[in-house]
């Protein structure tokens with residue numbers, strides 16, 4: 308279903324392009340050896356280069372370059388063997404050098420694609436325009452003193468990848484799916500932790516509206532939105548606002564806006580006319596970055612199996628549908644957990660226990676799979692007990708709940724609580740006879756054609772056996788006996 312905004316003059320379509328700043332996982336900064344650890348004491352991780360001291364020379368960190376190339380390969384993108392670092396000039400208190408080192412016309416990574424997994428199991432491709440490397444700025448702290456602003460330069464010089472999409476998204480949901488998928492890929496690759504709350508992944512949201520099929524309209528750019536939910540809200544608000552402006556005969560001005568999550572609105576920050584002229588020019592302290600194809604090939608060899616490939620494999624190897632496979636591969640740890648459970652067992656059954664039972668339960672308490680009190684081995688053990696008829700699927704639910712609570716092994720719980728399934732036909736015979744004797748009127752009704760009552764008898768027998776009777780045996784024996 309296409310996302311449309313109803314206006315006075317008909318339906319409007321929203322067009323979205325995202326620019327994501329992803330902090331590179333690296334112990335050292337892009338052009339200095341200073342540390343990058345999050346949460347360190349202010350200004351404790353600052354070299355002379357980061358502090359913009361005159362005469363200090365930047366030296367590129369090869370590992371950060373490798374991380375960017377890895378990310379480019381993960382996005383199926385073109386790797387540019389020659390790229391150039393430029394100075395982007397502007398004045399700000401948290402930018403002591405007076406310029407940011409970035410890449411402008413010749414980025415390290417060119418065009419690529421991301422496949423979105425949409426909630427209905429559909430997928431859709433979004434183009435990547437480029438990925439370039441740049442340094443982060445410091446941080447201005449406005450809330451530490453009543454009249455002063457403090458500057459923390461720990462973040463200054465940390466490597467960022469700016470990943471720019473094409474304007475290929477058409478709804479807030481697609482934008483969310485894009486960010487989720489990008490984050491998953493970055494985490495698989497180990498090139499960015501994707502943690503939006505800590506600011507290691509930030510998003511600028513470009514939005515325009517148009518009548519379906521018309522040329523693109525003028526866009527606005529909402530800066531530094533720091534959660535996927537806020538991105539969705541900012542798009543919804545911004546698209547509606549633009550439709551209103553246009554329908555009243557106004558024009559959209561290309562401008563930078565900010566999202567206020569408390570009010571749920573975007574506000575103008577500066578228009579394109581006031582926008583900076585950054586006066587980009589190649590940084591004279593840095594040579595063009597030249598990579599060898601052989602080195603790029605070596606980096607390629609280190610890539611893990613990526614989410615799309617894993618998803619396809621889960622579907623063919625374990626017979627999963629697209630939705631379940633998508634849920635499982637969304638996190639690498641989750642996919643690994645699943646595979647450990649599924650190994651040598653029924654893949655679909657394993658998926659049901661992992662997704663339906665385990666992820667459902669963990670979700671309720673906001674935990675992820677790495678915090679599961681149930682190990683993959685034990686969940687597999689539970690499935691084995693069902694498969695070999697030691698317990699029924701019904702009893703397995705109770706054992707699962709107990710495992711979640713205590714972390715005990717399934718076999719231990721089954722023995723301790725006497726939950727073994729009754730497959731002894733004598734005991735089942737007896738239970739059935741007792742139930743029939745206590746419900747003679749119903750037996751008569753059944754025999755005179757009211758076959759719907761069969762379920763009632765099954766329920767009674769299961770209750771009499773505390774759910775432990777083997778359901779298949781109960782069915783068979785009950786059928787015989789009721790026939791009389």
Ligand code: ADP
Nearest residue numbers: 322323324325472473474513514515523524526
């Ligand atoms: P700039 O350098 O001014 O930020 P770019 O050409 O790099 O401009 O584009 C920035 C982002 O804006 C890209 O993600 C792109 O997809 C998006 N974009 C471009 N045109 C539109 C449009 N008409 N509507 C929505 N997004 C757009």
Ligand code: MG
Nearest residue numbers: 326471511528
């Ligand atoms: Mg931009």
